[in-house]
Amino acid sequence: MMPLDKKTVAMMIAAGGLSCTHTWAASVSVVGLFKDKAIVSIDGGKPRTLSVGQTVQGVKLLAADSGSASFDVDGKRRTLGMGQSFAGGAAAAERQSVSLTAxxxxxxxAAGSLNGYPMTFLVDTGATSIAINAAEARRIGxxxxxxxxTGVGTAAGVVPAWRVKFNTVKVGGITVSQVDGMVVETGLSMPxxxxxxxxRMEMRRDGQTMTLTQRY
Incomplete structure (x- = not known):
């Protein structure tokens, strides 16, 4: 077969004679919502702002307001709320999940571990980071x-606290590395x-059951 020159290749692509491989996003997570804009993390990457009509890595923002955002992902419309995510293809099959009962x-x-030490956590979406008291911190070395x-406000007033980084956090079969945390001197009865x-999770609640699925 004779080699094709650049002009011929370009014409064949335009005519559909050669196929092109598209790389579609494996996961899309919503971390911010505004009118006609959404802040998203694509494939676990750094959050970025999309405007309506903009396409990045095969993800097109169709509509957005303060309540939800609609995307075209791999030719399908997906509507996500704040903190929700979508994962497709092989990535969805490989992700770890754990179910919790209220x-x-x-x-x-949630039973798990912190830096390898067993610990039971209370799921708290109002807490910006994982938080433990000073006694627990000393227990795990x-x-x-x-x-x-720093300091945090409690019912007893502002108490001393320290920002830390946990090497590993495990819940069920989910393990996450390098997680921001807080150690509070007093006033915290449960991690x-x-x-x-x-x-870093997709959170779904169905009645008394909450399912956490690892996004990245």
């Missing part, structure tokens, strides 16, 4: 006072599984 008060507890000192972990 207690009598409607709270979800965490040098938390080497972290950034909180906050948004620094939950932002």
């Amino acid at each position: 207690d009598a008060r409607g709270h979800f507890a 965490l040098d938390y006072k080497a972290g950034q000192a 909180l599984l906050g948004m620094s972990f939950l932002n």
Whole structure:
């Protein structure tokens, strides 16, 4: 077969004579919503702002407001709310999930580990990060006072706290590395599984069951 010159190749592509391979996003996560704009993480990447009509990595924003955003992903329309995500293709099959059951008060507890030490967390979407008290930090051998000192408001007033980074956080079969956390001196009776972990999950609730599926 004779080699094709650049002009012939270009004509064949335009006419559909050669196929092109498209790389579609494996996952889309919504981290911010505004009128006609959405902040998304694509394939676990750095959050970026999309405007209506804009396409990035095969993801096109069709519509957006403060409540939800609609996307065209791989030729299909997907509507997601704040904190929700979509994963397609092989990525969806490989992701780990864990199901939690609410207690009598409607709270979800999750058995897992922090830096390899067993721990039971309370799922708290109102907490910006994973939070534990100083006694728990000492139990797992965490040098938390080497972290950034700050303060947090509690019912008893502002108490000392330190920003830290947890090497690993595990819940069920899900393991996440390098997770932002907080160690609070007093006033925290149970470790909180906050948004620094939950932002990496797809969260779905069906009655008394919550399912966490790892996004990245």
